[in-house]
Amino acid sequence: MLPMDTIQYLLPQNRIPLAWYNILPDLPKPLAPTLHPGTLQPIGPDDLAPLFPMSLIMQEVSTERDIEIPGEVRQIYAQWRPSPLVRARRLEKALDTPAHIYYKYEGVSPAGSHKLNTAVAQAYYNKKDGTKHLSTETGAGQWGSSLAMACAFFGLDCKVYMVRVSYDQKPYRRALMEAFGASVTASPSNQTESGRAILAEHPNSTGSLGIAISEAVEMAAKDPNTKYALGSVLNHVLLHQTVIGLETIEQMAMAGDEPDVIIACAGGGSNFAGLTMPYLGRKLKGQSHARLVAVEPAACPSLTKGRFTYDFGDTGHLTPLVKMHTLGSTFIPPGIHAGGLRYHGMAPLVSHVMDLGLAEATTVQQLDAFAAGIQFARSEGIMPAPEANHAIAHAIREALDAKEEGKHRTILFNLSGHGHFDMQSYIDYQAGKLQNYDYPAEEIAMALAGLPTVA
Amino acid sequence: MLPMDTIQYLLPQNRIPLAWYNILPDLPKPLAPTLHPGTLQPIGPDDLAPLFPMSLIMQEVSTERDIEIPGEVRQIYAQWRPSPLVRARRLEKALDTPAHIYYKYEGVSPAGSHKLNTAVAQAYYNKKDGTKHLSTETGAGQWGSSLAMACAFFGLDCKVYMVRVSYDQKPYRRALMEAFGASVTASPSNQTESGRAILAEHPNSTGSLGIAISEAVEMAAKDPNTKYALGSVLNHVLLHQTVIGLETIEQMAMAGDEPDVIIACAGGGSNFAGLTMPYLGRKLKGQSHARLVAVEPAACPSLTKGRFTYDFGDTGHLTPLVKMHTLGSTFIPPGIHAGGLRYHGMAPLVSHVMDLGLAEATTVQQLDAFAAGIQFARSEGIMPAPEANHAIAHAIREALDAKEEGKHRTILFNLSGHGHFDMQSYIDYQAGKLQNYDYPAEEIAMALAGLPTVA
Numbered sequence: 031m032l033p034m035d036t037i038q039y040l041l042p043q044n045r046i047p048l049a050w051y052n053i054l055p056d057l058p059k060p061l062a063p064t065l066h067p068g069t070l071q072p073i074g075p076d077d078l079a080p081l082f083p084m085s086l087i088m089q090e091v092s093t094e095r096d097i098e099i100p101g102e103v104r105q106i107y108a109q110w111r112p113s114p115l116v117r118a119r120r121l122e123k124a125l126d127t128p129a130h131i132y133y134k135y136e137g138v139s140p141a142g143s144h145k146l147n148t149a150v151a152q153a154y155y156n157k158k159d160g161t162k163h164l165s166t167e168t169g170a171g172q173w174g175s176s177l178a179m180a181c182a183f184f185g186l187d188c189k190v191y192m193v194r195v196s197y198d199q200k201p202y203r204r205a206l207m208e209a210f211g212a213s214v215t216a217s218p219s220n221q222t223e224s225g226r227a228i229l230a231e232h233p234n235s236t237g238s239l240g241i242a243i244s245e246a247v248e249m250a251a252k253d254p255n256t257k258y259a260l261g262s263v264l265n266h267v268l269l270h271q272t273v274i275g276l277e278t279i280e281q282m283a284m285a286g287d288e289p290d291v292i293i294a295c296a297g298g299g300s301n302f303a304g305l306t307m308p309y310l311g312r313k314l315k316g317q318s319h320a321r322l323v324a325v326e327p328a329a330c331p332s333l334t335k336g337r338f339t340y341d342f343g344d345t346g347h348l349t350p351l352v353k354m355h356t357l358g359s360t361f362i363p364p365g366i367h368a369g370g371l372r373y374h375g376m377a378p379l380v381s382h383v384m385d386l387g388l389a390e391a392t393t394v395q396q397l398d399a400f401a402a403g404i405q406f407a408r409s410e411g412i413m414p415a416p417e418a419n420h421a422i423a424h425a426i427r428e429a430l431d432a433k434e435e436g437k438h439r440t441i442l443f444n445l446s447g448h449g450h451f452d453m454q455s456y457i458d459y460q461a462g463k464l465q466n467y468d469y470p471a472e473e474i475a476m477a478l479a480g481l482p483t484v485a
Numbered sequence: 486m487l488p489m490d491t492i493q494y495l496l497p498q499n500r501i502p503l504a505w506y507n508i509l510p511d512l513p514k515p516l517a518p519t520l521h522p523g524t525l526q527p528i529g530p531d532d533l534a535p536l537f538p539m540s541l542i543m544q545e546v547s548t549e550r551d552i553e554i555p556g557e558v559r560q561i562y563a564q565w566r567p568s569p570l571v572r573a574r575r576l577e578k579a580l581d582t583p584a585h586i587y588y589k590y591e592g593v594s595p596a597g598s599h600k601l602n603t604a605v606a607q608a609y610y611n612k613k614d615g616t617k618h619l620s621t622e623t624g625a626g627q628w629g630s631s632l633a634m635a636c637a638f639f640g641l642d643c644k645v646y647m648v649r650v651s652y653d654q655k656p657y658r659r660a661l662m663e664a665f666g667a668s669v670t671a672s673p674s675n676q677t678e679s680g681r682a683i684l685a686e687h688p689n690s691t692g693s694l695g696i697a698i699s700e701a702v703e704m705a706a707k708d709p710n711t712k713y714a715l716g717s718v719l720n721h722v723l724l725h726q727t728v729i730g731l732e733t734i735e736q737m738a739m740a741g742d743e744p745d746v747i748i749a750c751a752g753g754g755s756n757f758a759g760l761t762m763p764y765l766g767r768k769l770k771g772q773s774h775a776r777l778v779a780v781e782p783a784a785c786p787s788l789t790k791g792r793f794t795y796d797f798g799d800t801g802h803l804t805p806l807v808k809m810h811t812l813g814s815t816f817i818p819p820g821i822h823a824g825g826l827r828y829h830g831m832a833p834l835v836s837h838v839m840d841l842g843l844a845e846a847t848t849v850q851q852l853d854a855f856a857a858g859i860q861f862a863r864s865e866g867i868m869p870a871p872e873a874n875h876a877i878a879h880a881i882r883e884a885l886d887a888k889e890e891g892k893h894r895t896i897l898f899n900l901s902g903h904g905h906f907d908m909q910s911y912i913d914y915q916a917g918k919l920q921n922y923d924y925p926a927e928e929i930a931m932a933l934a935g936l937p938t939v940a
Contacts, residue, residue: 034556036498037563043493101489108492109571109866116564120638138593140866142905182863183575202657202908209862209911407664408637411564411595450597450905453657456664 035119039281041112046104049096051272053307053379054265056095056314061265061382062353065340070484073350081250081258083159086152089266097269099151106150106183110139111273115281116445121409122429129432130287131425133445134278134305135412143415143447144301145176145261148270152259153180163187163256165249167217167242169297170196170369170417171203172447173261178212188212189256191219191245194237196369203451217242224248224346238362239298239373244346251348262298263343263352263377271304274444279308282442289320289442291428295420296324296333296391297370299377301446307379310388320442322389324380325420327399329467330363332356332376333384333391335474340484341375351482354381358477364467366396367455368416374477394423395466400459402426403449415447416455490574494736496567501559504551506727508762508834509720511550511769516720516837517808520795525939528805535706536713538614541607544721552724554606561605561638565594566728570736571900576864577884584887585742586880588900589733589760590867598870598902599756600631600716603725607714608635618642618711620704622672622697624752625651625824625872626658627902628716633667644711646672646680646700649692651824658906672697679703679801693817694753694828699801706803717753718798718807718832726759729899734763737897744775744897746883750875751779751788751846752825754832756901762834765843775897777844779835780875782854784922785818787811787831788839788846790929795939796830806937809836813932819922821851822910823871829932849878850921855914857881858904870902871910 054061063072075087082090089097099107118131136144156164164186168174174190181188190212197204197216204214217237218225224244228235235241243260250258260267282289292309294302302324312318324333332355341356343349355376357363363372376384383389394402402423403414414422425443432439449456458464509516518527530542537545544552554562573586591599611619619641623629629645636643645667652659652671659669672692673680679699683690690696698715705713715722737744747764749757757779767773779788787810796811798804811830812818818827831839838844849857857878858869869877880898887894904911913919 034498034560034563037560038498038565040495040497042495043489043491105489105492108489110493146866179866183866201912202905205908205912205915206868208915209859209868211863404664408666411601411634411638413661413664448905450657450903451908453660453906457656457660460660460663 037117037119039115039284041277041280043108045280046107046111047099047273047276049098050269051276051308051311052092052095052097052269053311055093056311059386061378065351065484067342067347067351081247083156083161083257085155085159086266089269090264100154103151103154112277113138115278115285117285118410121406124409125426125429125433127429127433128437129429129439129441131429132285132442134274135445136274137412137445137448141176141179142450143172143176144271144274144304145173146179147273148261148267148300149176149180151270153184153186156257157184157186161186161257163189164259165189165246165256166259166261167191167239167246168261169193169239169372170415171200171207171451172370172415174214175203175206177259178207178210181212182210189249190214191217191242193217193239193242193369193372194235195365199367199454200451206451217245219245221245222248224348227346236365238345240345240359243344244348247344247348262300263375265379268300268303268307268377268379271300272307274304275306275308278305278442287440290440291321291323293323293325293421293424293441293443295371295417295446296326296376296380297373297417299380301444303377303380305444306389310383323424324389324391325424326391326393327366327368327371327420328393328395328469329366330357330372331393331469332374334393335469336376337478338381338385339481341481343375351484352378354378355384357474358481360480361474361477364470366467367452367464368399368420370417371420392424394420396464397466399423400464412445413449414445415449416452418446492572492574494570494739496732496735498563500735501562501566502554502728502731504553505724506731506763506766507547507550507552507724508766510548511766514841516833520806520939522797522802522806536702538611538616538712540610540614541721544724545719555609558606558609567732568593570733572740573865576861579864580881580884580888582884582888583892584884584894584896586884587740587897589729590900591729592867592900592903596631596634597905598627598631599726599729599759600628601634602728603716603722603755604631604635606725608632608639608641611712612639612641616641616712618644619714620644620701620711621714621716622646622694622701623716624648624694624827625870626655626662626906627825627870629669630658630661632714633662633665636667637665643667644704645669646674646697648672648694648697648824648827649690650820654822654909655906661906672700674700676700677703679803682801691820693800695800695814698799699803702799702803717755718830720834723755723758723762723832723834726755727762729759730761730763733760733897742895745895746776746778748778748780748876748879748896748898750826750872750901751781751831751835752828752872754835756899758832758835760899761844765838778879779844779846780879781846781848782821782823782826782875783848783850783924784821785812785827786848786924787829789848790924792933793836793840794936796936798830806939807833809833810839812929813936815935816929816932819925821922822907822919823854823875825872826875847879849875851919852921854878855919867900868904869900870904871907873901
């Protein structure tokens with residue numbers, strides 16, 4: 031019997047992290063404050079109280095390094111966490127590369143992506159603080175189905191505004207949310223002022239995350255029993271995702287390897303931050319040399335082409351102002367199939383880290399992303415989510431670079447979710463119906479011109 | 486920090502079984518021989534050579550207890566095996582039962598079900614023995630996508646005949662197979678004599694596994710470079726699935742629990758046999774007291790209503806005759822959504838074990854199966870495959886019985902696959918479009934009347 035090569039690096043249930051890692055106290059510069067859109071003054075916890083339960087608001091502004099994960103949340107995490115770190119040996123072989131390729135596989139969560147990490151935490155804190163209903167937006171549906179599932183676990187009502195283009199492309203995602211008892215509405219809808227305003231101007235709007243956020247925020251602001259939940263962008267959401275990186279650090283040690291480059295796709299920034307912030311913490315202490323690469327779609331390139339400035343988180347301008355890389359909150363990205371990456375902005379934390387030169391960003395075109403996804407599936411068996419295909423495409427680039435240079439490179443990427451509910455996009459891709467998108471320069475210039483002026 | 490309840494029982498990669506478990510030498514009576522349909526004499530290995538590679542034929546007739554798993558197969562298994570054993574604590578709580586409920590979760594395989602266990606093995610042996618193309622049938626698509634994936638790993642061409650009703654209900658399954666490079670045809674098709682014969686009589690035929698098997702067998706019989714692969718029924722297929730039960734025995738020991746009842750759905754019998762045969766081996770040695778329960782759909786009840794006799798494995802009567810519980814090889818089951826359970830017969834091994842009184846069988850109606858699946862999903866997060874819903878429905882019955890009796894019971898079932906590609910059936914169920922089926926007594930009586938006479 032020959033010894034087997036290790037494929038999966040698994041940690042036992044008792045290695046689920048005890049605390050999330052908050053990088054803020056370790057950064058060389060603090061985050062720019064969030065501003066009230068009326069006064070342009072920094073907001074305080076009370077300003078956010080209509081939207082979020084106080085325990086999440088306190089996490090949002092916390093500067094403590096280690097934030098304990100409640101036992102009830104860890105108990106639910108235990109169904110699929112620690113998630114596996116996998117060595118992509120068959121992909122390495124197919125690429126004939128000297129590089130080692132590892133992926134952290136978040137698709138093992140029952141919801142199929144990393145989003146459940148924060149959904150469970152948010153549902154838990156909302157339940158604890160007395161919330162009855164949660165309203166939210168979803169793009170591709172990974173976030174909506176995660177929150178719907180977490181709400182089913184905690185007995186909360188869940189209302190999801192689903193971006194129109196995904197609602198039409200992904201009926202099975204909607205069915206999944208409904209199976210968990212959530213109510214799902216295509217956005218823009220007639221149920222909110224924000225939705226009606228968009229429909230009046232663009233009756234055939236394909237929607238966007240920015241619009242759906244406006245609708246969900248509006249619903250929460252109107253009803254004292256309803257709070258709002260966001261699947262990315264905010265500090266507390268990124269915080270909850272740090273379980274990904276914390277586990278990976280242990281697993282890479284099991285593998286006896288150290289990443290040279292760490293890759294994740296970036297829409298709002300949560301799966302990128304979840305994997306990379308714990309590594310960045312080490313890097314700031316000289317314990318890691320890894321380059322951190324955020325990969326965005328060429329059609330919605332907030333980090334690579336956006337402006338680092340104050341903007342609204344939503345299209346309807348109901349949210350506070352945050353300093354971030356933005357394409358302009360009125361920009362509506364082309365209807366690419368990676369719906370989770372169709373967001374005009376980027377998490378303030380990720381934007382800040384990028385501004386400090388601690389991470390880099392790159393773009394991938396839609397057709398290249400799908401080609402990479404198919405190549406990955408044929409080697410590794412897993413059909414990736416279209417969002418994750420962006421990370422895979424860049425991981426393959428890095429592996430081919432290493433081959434060309436004839437040098438070893440250890441590549442780690444976040445396989446943030448599977449694509450089982452995204453098969454229509456693969457059908458369209460294989461039928462030659464998908465396209466690349468040029469950088470939408472004019473639309474973005476127009477949207478950026480409308481940005482609020484902050485001194 | 487309170488101690489956490491264990492949810493997942495995980496084994497490390499080096500606990501993947503070294504050998505499959507062949508129960509034949511441990512049974513009190515041997516299996517009835519497989520007969521040549523022309524001579525009605527027992528067939529030998531050479532009779533099967535046009536369809537299968539010799540290493541699989543030798544496994545089919547082997548009476549060795551432990552059959553070594555090749556290193557290459559274990560290496561691929563290592564991507565998802567050992568699969569988790571999960572304690573369904575939230576479901577237990579929702580049912581308010583004193584019972585412990587465990588499920589072995591085979592949906593973690595990249596193909597989403599247990600079928601990959603044998604697909605990898607079959608592709609490996611075919612590759613080793615020089616096969617270039619594999620032809621097969623698939624019902625719901627779990628088997629077809631598993632074989633397509635395994636063929637992609639080993640560089641074999643794959644041709645899949647997909648039962649028409651599933652082909653129409655599950656476009657994403659087809660897309661998955663095509664993404665792995667397989668070619669997929671709706672069955673009955675015009676490509677084969679068997680298909681044309683059915684279409685001549687029933688132009689709108691919804692197809693059945695029996696018909697699709699005829700088509701795939703015919704293609705293999707015609708072409709010396711093509712072999713045939715079956716996803717269930719045969720001894721070697723059930724053998725490959727025993728990794729499920731072998732791992733579970735170790736995991737139940739980790740949990741410090743012993744099952745009182747072990748449950749699996751049964752279409753052809755492979756996931757049932759995979760979980761239960763290793764336990765039956767222990768039972769025959771007095772090391773387990775577990776009842777073994779096969780759960781079939783009320784619409785296709787081969788074990789509970791069929792006759793234990795010689796019949797063909799396919800509708801077109803191209804296969805050898807096997808002794809099994811059968812509803813008659815010309816019986817075409819109603820178009821229930823659990824496509825993997827729409828088979829007229831039952832594995833000879835499972836039929837034999839049932840005939841010896843070593844296992845029991847029960848039925849579940851379609852609407853009860855889906856109700857159980859939704860209840861499971863809201864508690865455990867996982868959307869089960871419609872086939873697996875039958876096992877869940879019976880596990881819930883057992884848990885409620887235990888509650889009524891006020892007694893402890895340890896229930897173990899096989900969650901053989903997830904339902905991510907079956908969401909249309911959940912959409913239809915939630916829209917009230919699905920129905921129960923009465924026992925199709927007349928059609929079955931007619932099919933049974935046509936059985937071949939074997940002395």
